[in-house]
Structures are given as C-alpha cells and as structure tokens.
Amino acid sequence: MKKPVLIISYYWPPAGGPGVQRWLKFAKYLPENGYDVTVVIPEKPHYPVRDESLVKEIPENISVIKVSINEPSRLSGKLSRKRTKNLQRGIINKKANLLERTLIWIRGNLFIPDARVGWKRHVLKAVELYFATHKNATLITTGPPHSVHLIGMELKYLVPSIKWLADFRDPWTTIGYHKDLKLSERAQKKHLQLEQQVLDQADMLLVTSPHTGKEFKSKTATPIQLITNGFDIQPNTIQNQPKGKFILAHVGTLLADRNPLLLWESLQELCDEIPSFKEDLSLQLAGNLSDDILLSISENQLEKYLDNKGYVSHDEAVELMFNAQALLLIEIDTEETKAIIPGKIFEYFASRRPIIGIGPKSADIELLLTDTHAGEFFNYQQKTALKKHILSIYELYKKGDNKANFNEQISRYRRSHLTKILAQTIDYTWE
Template identity: 60%
Template sequence: MARSLLIISYYWPPAGGPGVQRWLKFTTYLQQMGYDLNLIIPENPDYPVLDESLLSEIPRGLNIIEVPIFEPSRLLSSLSRKRTKNLQRGIIKKKQSLVERWVIWARGNLFVPDARVGWKHRVVKVAAEFIAKNPESTVITTGPPHSVHLNGLDLKRKFSQIKWLADFRDPWTTIGYHHKLRLGKSARQKHENLEQKVLNQADRVVVTSPHTQQEFEQKTTKPVAVVTNGYDIQPNENIQQPSGKFKLSHVGTLLSDRNPQVLWAVLSELCDENSSFCNDLELHLAGNVSEEILRSIESHLPSKVLKRHGYLNHEDAIELMYESQILLLIEINSEITKAIIPGKIFEYLASRRPIVALGPAGADIEQIIEYNHAGSYFSYQDHTELKAELFRLYNLYKSGNNSGNSIDFFREYHRSQTTQQLAAEIEKMWE
C-alpha cells in the first residue's frame, strides 16, 4: 500500500521562484516512487511574482486541496502596490518613508511569524478531516512562510499517531532580513518560542544547508538532515563559450544588502584601464533588483553596460544562463548568510558556465563551487583577486577559450537524487 503524504505549502505554481520549484519537483519524483500525494495550497494567494510556465510542470494525478486564505498584503496594496510587493520579495530599502516604516513594523510585530499566519485555522480544519480518513499519514510542512509549520504543530497535537516532517528552505530566526523587521522584544521572543516548539515537536527536520543543520542541532535533539535544492533541467551539452558580448549575468533577486560595491568598482577599473573590455562588457540582471543597487551600478559603469530583464520565466532564465560568459552569484556579506544556498546555484552548475561568486568567507556555497570545480569564490574584501580573475576570464573570452566545466560532479544534485534523499528521511520516521 502506498504511503500517504499530506504536504502543506504556501508556494505553488503559478508562483515563481526557487521555493516553488523545490516541492514541484519533489512531488514529481515522489509520485514516480509510488507515494500517494495530497497537497494543501492556498486558493487565492497574493504571490509576489508569477511564473505561468511552471503550471505545465505540475504532475498529473496529485490530489490538490485549495484552502482559502486572507492576504493582508491586499489591504496594504491600497496604500502602495509597489511597496507591498517589494516587501513580499524581501526588498527593504535603507531609506524608508513613514508609510514604509509603519508597514515594516506591522509586518514584524502584528503578524508573527509572518503575514500568512491567519491561514492556519482553515488549513488545520481541512487537514484534520483528511487525517481522520487517513490516520497513518505523513504530514510535511515547508517554509518560509514559517507559519506553515504551525499547521504541523497543531496537527501533531491532535493526532499523535501521524509522522511530521518540517522542511526549512531557509532558517527561521536567523534569516537574513529578520533584523530589518523592527521586531519588538515580545515579537522576537514569540518567534524564538515558536521555532523551538516546531523543532522539538516535528518527528524529523530537513534543511537545505550544513550551516542551518548545525544551527538547528544546537536547538533540538530531533534528527536534522540536509537535503539541498537541485536542478531538473537538461545540463548544457555545449561547454564551449557562447557567442556574443562578454556577458556577466545574475539571475535572481538582488536585495539592498546584497550590493557588492567591490564588484562594481572592479568592473569600473577594468573599463577605465581597457577600452576593449568596456566595449565588450554587458551586465545582465534578471529578477527584482533594489533601487540602491541600480544606483550603485549606474555610478560606476556606463549606462550601455547594464541590461535589465526584470523577472524572467524559468525557461528564459535558463537560456540566459547558457548564453552567459560568467554567472554571478552574490550573497549578503554577513555571518548569518553563510547558511544560505540559493536554489539557482544548482542550475548554474548544470549550465556549465563559469561562476564568479561573492559572499562571506566560509559560506556553504563556497564549498559547493570548489567541490564541483565550477568557478571562483571571493569575499567582499578580495578586490585584487577578483579583478585578476575577471581579467583572466576576459582574456580567455577574447581568445575563444572561456569554456565551461567538463566534469560532471553536479549530477548528484539532480532532483531525482535529492528526492531519493528526502524519501529516505520520510521512511526513517516510520522505522
């Protein structure tokens, strides 16, 4: 008899982003492995970004249960749609208006752990009806939003016989933007208490990085396993350099704090020192980019260099990766971001184009890049080294030799393989 899984997720197509793709692909491969899949998602969500192309990737035969949700973001949008969407995307400006400061304070202190917490009551009711008919279900909650994990907490209290796996795509109280939410003492304490309850009551915890695993293992005695994100695209079969300009591309959101001034300064110096470099250079940004970062780039580089794409659907984003000379991976220069392994890194690996990454020393992404011989990693202080590497890659480009990585270490990150790891964690709960 197939094991019954009840998965509760806020993000699902047509929502865009790597958080959607994680469980979209898990369900695809879990279904192929014979699991009975049941999915609870919001009926009328207010997603910050949409990617309609992902709808065609939903596996057939899923039992999808849509539960209505009240989205406070729709009320806030009456004040400013743009401000609300930016907050949903994690883009918080350093210089904020009075309205923006109030919205951020309300988000941090009135909605704990997040603005989707009100969805819980309806979800628990629907989930309880399902479990009553399927008493030996495995409940899986995935966050952010971390309020989704509170459903598992309530269901575990009501039905002690179920097994509950909590999947953390990002940390909770140490997530990068937490300190920007103007949290009061009471709200901060509530976050910590809820996180501790989830970690203690879940039968098993899954995270996406070794740093988060180490953090959680210090907070709970429950098993904590790493199941990274992955890729499900056809790996780039052509490792020769693409034609066209010396194209440096970043795919994904660039928050205000993810602003590598050292990179813009290095590119500016190379342009000043070498007119050929400047004529060949194109900086492509695909995704939501904060105004602060755009101003930083514009203050360093000629306007003709910057190419803005906005949010690209998944297929177009992959095409941009394949056509790039260098893929940029930029993380916030902070101790707490060492645990962040952005989902796009695995598609970067599959694209087989050289990666130039910047972030805090000792980050988990540094180890992945080094292990896979996929490029170079720099701290925000590595001005000279970064400049030398970019000029080296440019010279390879000019000679037609800026080829990609020909070693296929990255195949272990294929979604079929990461799903096998997840399934092993599910089965361990029932041993």
Template identity: 50%
Template sequence: MIICYYWPPAGGPGVQRWLKFVKYLRDFDIEPVVYVPENPHYPIEDSSLEKEIPNGIEIIKTPIFEPYGFAKLFSKESTRQISSGIIKPEGKQSFLQKLMLFVRGNLFIPDARKWWVKPSIKFLASYLDKNPVDIIITTGPPHSLHLIGLALKVQKDLSWLADFRDPWTTIGYQKKLKLTDWATKKNANLEFEVLNKADHILVTSPTTQSDFEKTTSTPISCITNGFDDEIVPETSLDTAFTLAHIGSLLEDRNPEILWEVLQELVTELPHFSKDLKIELTGRVGASVVDSIKEKGLETNLSLPGYVNHTEALQKQHSAQLLLLIEIDSQETEAIIPGKLFEYLASRRPILAIGPKHSDIASILKKSESGIYFNYQQKQGLKKHIKFNYELFKNTGISSTSGNVDAYSRKNLTRDLARLIHSI
C-alpha cells in the same frame, strides 16, 4: 501530505523545491498529496511552472485571509517588497513603510499567513479522518505553516517532517522588522517548539543544520536544493564578455566591489569596455543601477526584467560567466540561493561573491563549477575577471566539467524518499 504556501502559478525560488520533489516522488513509491491556499498573494507569478505538476496529483485548496491584500490599498509597491522579504535600509524608509514593518513584525507572528493556520487545522483534521496519510510535511517560509504541522502532530499522532528552506529567527530580514522584545521572544519560542516536537527536521544548508543542532536533539537532515535535467532550447554563447545574474538583485545585495573592479578594468584593458556586458535579469534595485551608472558602466548594462523559467535557463546557458551575489553578513552564511543549482546545470563558470564563510564556497569547490570571493578579496576578484577576459579573447571560456549529479532533483528526491520511509 505536503503543506506549502508557494505553488504554481507562484514564480521565484520558493516554489521550486517542493514542486520538483512532487514531480519525482512517485518514482520512489511515495504518493504526494499537496495542500495549498486557494487565493494566495504571490509577489511573482510564472504560469509556465503549472505544466510541471504531475498528472493526477491530488491538490487540496482552502481560502486564506491575506492582509497584504488590504495593505496594497495603501502602497502596492511597499506591500510587494515586504511580502517578498525585501526591506529598504532604515534611512530610506517612509513613515508608511516603517509602520507596515512594525505591524508585520509585531502583529503578524510568525508571519502574515498566520490566519491560515486555524482554518487549515480544522479542515485537515476532518480531511485526514477520511483520507489518512503516513506522514505530513510542512515547508517554510512562511514558517506559520509549521504551526499547522505542530497541531496535526498532536491531534492525529502523525509523523511530521518540518522543512526549513530558510532559517526562521536568524534570517537576515528578521532584524529589520522592528520587533519588540515580546515579539522576538514569541518567535524564538515558536521556533523552539517546532524544532523540538517535529519527528525530523529538514534543512537546505549545513550551516543551518549546525545552528539548529544547538537548539534541539531532533534528528536533522540536510538536502539542498537542486536542478532539473531540463531540455533547454538550443542556445549559443554570447559574443560579448557577458557577466550575467539571473534573479532578483536588490539594494541589500549590491556588489559595489564588483562594479569597482569592472571600472578599473575598463580603464586598464584595451577593448574591455566594448566587449563587456553586464546582464541583470529579474528585479534589480534602483541603487544597484545607480552604482553601475556612477562607475561609468551604463552603456555596458542590460536589464531584461523578469523572464519566465525557460528564458532564464537560456540566459544561464549563453552567459560567459554567471554571477552569484550574497549579502555580506553573518546571517547569510547559511543561505544557498536556489539559482546556484540551476547555474551548476548550465555548466557555465560561476563567479560568486558573498560573506567570508559560506556554504556556497564548498559546493563550488566540490563540483568544480566556479570560484568564490568574499568582499575583502578585491584584488583576487579583479585578477580572476581579467584572466577570464583573456580566455574570452583568445581560446574562449570553456564549460565546466565537474560532477554535479549529486544536485540533480531526481537524485535529491531519492534522498528525500529514503528519509520519508525511515521516519
């Protein structure tokens, strides 16, 4: 039984991991049963993902009380941002936003889905009496779902696998929630209990695995996110020198170093300004757009907005270079964005910018799919973009040819199935 919050019609990266695992688990003699909320609050929806749910999969739903529904009465936009983990810098927060953050951080522990925990424990305890399963799997965030697994582990003496798609107490936005000392300690205690009472911990990055191993002796495995072998409608490469980012690019991930480099190349290289296209598909923060405009690159900017999954794949296949941007902080060293793996499948060269130490860099190197720069490597970044522009003008930028099969969803599900059978 897989207990998750994000499920179609939810859009965005949170839904992909377990939707894809469920898609392939039957190939490895595992029958999944999925438990999800009946009336969730999803910041992004993509109904096209519903067609990927395998026929005949049992999906159980119960109602959830969503405080974000009430919060929207006061500020719909602030509610959407906070529920997505998007938090404005301190100086740009209104009084209402500060109040909402304080309430979220100190009253909703570990998160705003906490009111689904007790009803779910009661419902599933009864359900499992009549419909026994071999193992329960909880996936967070929201990390409150792990508390459902914790209770069922004790009550039903079931094997329990806790999957962390992102860290809990060390994730970047945790520090922005205006936590009191009591709330900080409460989160840490809950995380410690989950890590030490689960039968097995599953994570998505080697850095998270290393961090958790300092806290628990529970066995931990790392299975990254991945890509599906999907049929993408035929696309051709853009005729422009396209640097494309697909997915949210908000205020805290504004790569000003990149805009500075592009501004310099516009002044230094003939025709660069005419050829350059900066395509940011998805939600883009106002400060990101402002930074691009300030560098005189407004005419090079394309903002298609949010597109469905198929359109996103097409844009990945047509770009000259794919941009992957991560926040420059220690907390993001363990974050491997899900879009990285779809980028790998497109076989277009990846240009990544992030913190000095990142698991992204090793994946790019291993798969020979791109290059990684930290925020102190401006000259290296500039040289790389200039090199690729010269390729674009002369021979064209070739597709990558490295081995990415290890990151296919089916192969990753094979690894998961072996793990499940071993617990």
C-alpha cells in the same frame, strides 16, 4: 500500495522564483518512489512574483487541495502597491518613509511569525477528512512562511500517529532580514518560542544548508537531514563558449544589502584599463533590483553596459544562464547569510558556465563551488583577486576558449536523486 504523504506549501505555481520549485519537483518524483502525494496550497494567493510557465510542470498524478486564505498584503497593497510588493519580496528600504516603516512594524509585531499565520485555521479544517482516513500519513510542512510549521505542530497534536517533517528552506530567527522587522522584545521572544516548539515537536527537520543544520543541532535533539535544492533542467551539452558579447549574468533578486560594490568597481576599472573590455561587456541582470543596486551601477559608470531584464520566466532564465560567459552568484556579507544557498546555484551548475561567487567568508556556497569545481568564490575583502579572475575569464573569452565545466559532481544535485534521499528520510522516520 503507495504510502500517503501530505505536503503543505504556501508557494506553488503560478508563484515564481526558485523557492517554489523545491516541493514542485519533490512532488513530481515522490510517486516514482512509492508515495501517494497530496499537496495543500492557498486558493488565489497574493504572490509578489508570478511565473505562469511553471503551471505546466504540476504533476498530473498528485492530488491538490486548495484552501482559502486572507492576505493582509491585499489591504496594504491598496495603500502602496510597489512598497507592499517589495516587502513581500524581502526588499526592505534602508531609507524607508513613514508608511514603509509602519508597514514593516506591523508585519514584524502584529503578524507572528508572518502575515500568513491566519491561513492555519482554514487548513486545519480543510484536511480533517484527509487525516480521518490517513492516520498513518507523513506530513511535510515547508517554510518560509514559517507559519506553515504552526499548522504542522497543531496537526501533530491532533493526530499523534502521523510523522511530521518540518522543511526549512531558510532559517527562521537568524535569517538576514529578521533584524530589520523592527521587532519588539515581546515579538522577538515569541518568534524564538515558536521556533523552539517547532524544532522540538517535529519528528524530523529538513534543512537546505550545512550552516542551518549546525544551528538547529545546537538548539534541539530532533533528527536533522540535509537535503539541498537542486536542478531538474537538462544540463547544457555545449562545451564551447557562447557566441556574442562578454556577458556577465545574474539571475534573481538583488537587494540593497546584496550590493557587491567590489564587483562594480572592478568592472569599472577593467573598462578604464582595457579598451576592448568595455566594447565587449554586457551586464545582464534578470530579476527584481533594488534602487541601491541601480544607483551603484550608475555611480560606477556601468549603466551603458547594463541589460536590465526585469523578472523573466523560468524558461527565459535558463536560456540566459546557458548564453552567459560567466554567472554571478552574490550573497549578503553577514554572519547570518553564511547558511544561505540560493536555489539558482544548482541551475547554474546545470548551465555549466563559469560561476563567480561573492559572499561572506566561510559561506556554504564556497564549499559547493569548491566541491563541484563550478567556479571561484570571493569574499568582500578580495577585490584584487576578483578583478584578476574576471580578467582571466575575459582573456579566455577573447581566445574563444571560455569552455563549459563538465564536472560530473553536479549529478548529485539532480531533483530525481535528491527525491530518493527524501524518500529514504521519510522511511527512516517510520522505523
């Protein structure tokens, strides 16, 4: 008999972006590991990014409970559609106008911990019947939005016999944008209080990065399990370099704070110094871009090389990765972002194209790149080394020798393998 597990996730297809795929893929492989999976998702949510291609990946052998949700972003969207979507995506304008500053203040101080907090009462009512017949189920909540964990905390109180695993795809109070929400002292205190309650009352904490695990270990005695994100695509089998331009590609959102000036400056200098470089260069950016990124590219006279794809489907993103000469992995240069491991890095691994990582010193992504030999990492003070490395890749490209990386270390990041670890973790909580 399969063991029951209930997953509560705000993000689910047709939501786009890498975050949705974590539990979509766990739900796919958990039945193979002896689990009867039910997923609770919002009904008609207001997702800032949508990818209809992911709908076809929803497993047929799981149950889905759709629960109504009131989205405050619908109302604010009537005031300013673009600004509201940017806030939902995490794009906070550093030169915000009065309306934007007001929306940010409301988001940070009136909706704690986030704007989906009102979904809680609807979910609690919707799952009453499930827990009436599954008193020994495993409950998994995944955030952000971290208000989903408040649902888990309430259910653990109402049904003490369940085991509750709280999954943190990102940190809570130490995430980079938290300080930009214009929090009052009362709001900040409330965030810290709620975070501590969740950390202490869950039976197990799941984290996606070593830094987050270390942070939580300093805050609670609750057991912690590191399970990174991963990939579920078929790895690239072509060893030779792709044909065509010298494509440097970035897949994903580029925020104002994630603006690698050292990269733009290095590319501009290489264009000035090497005539063939500017003839071959193509800078492909797929995803939501802040105006600051576009301005920096223009100021460094790179706009003629820019291929701005905008948001693309998951299938298109994979094709872009496979056809790049090198993949750009860029993280914000702050202490808080050392813990962030972008979900795209794992599909970057599967693409087997060289990765150029840029981020803060001692970031977790540096450890991953070193471990898999999938690329090189540079902090924001290493412009000379970065420029030299890009040139070395370009020289390989000109020789037709910019080959793929076939290091088998990447196999540990297959979604099927990671789900086995999750299944073992669930079993451990019941011992």
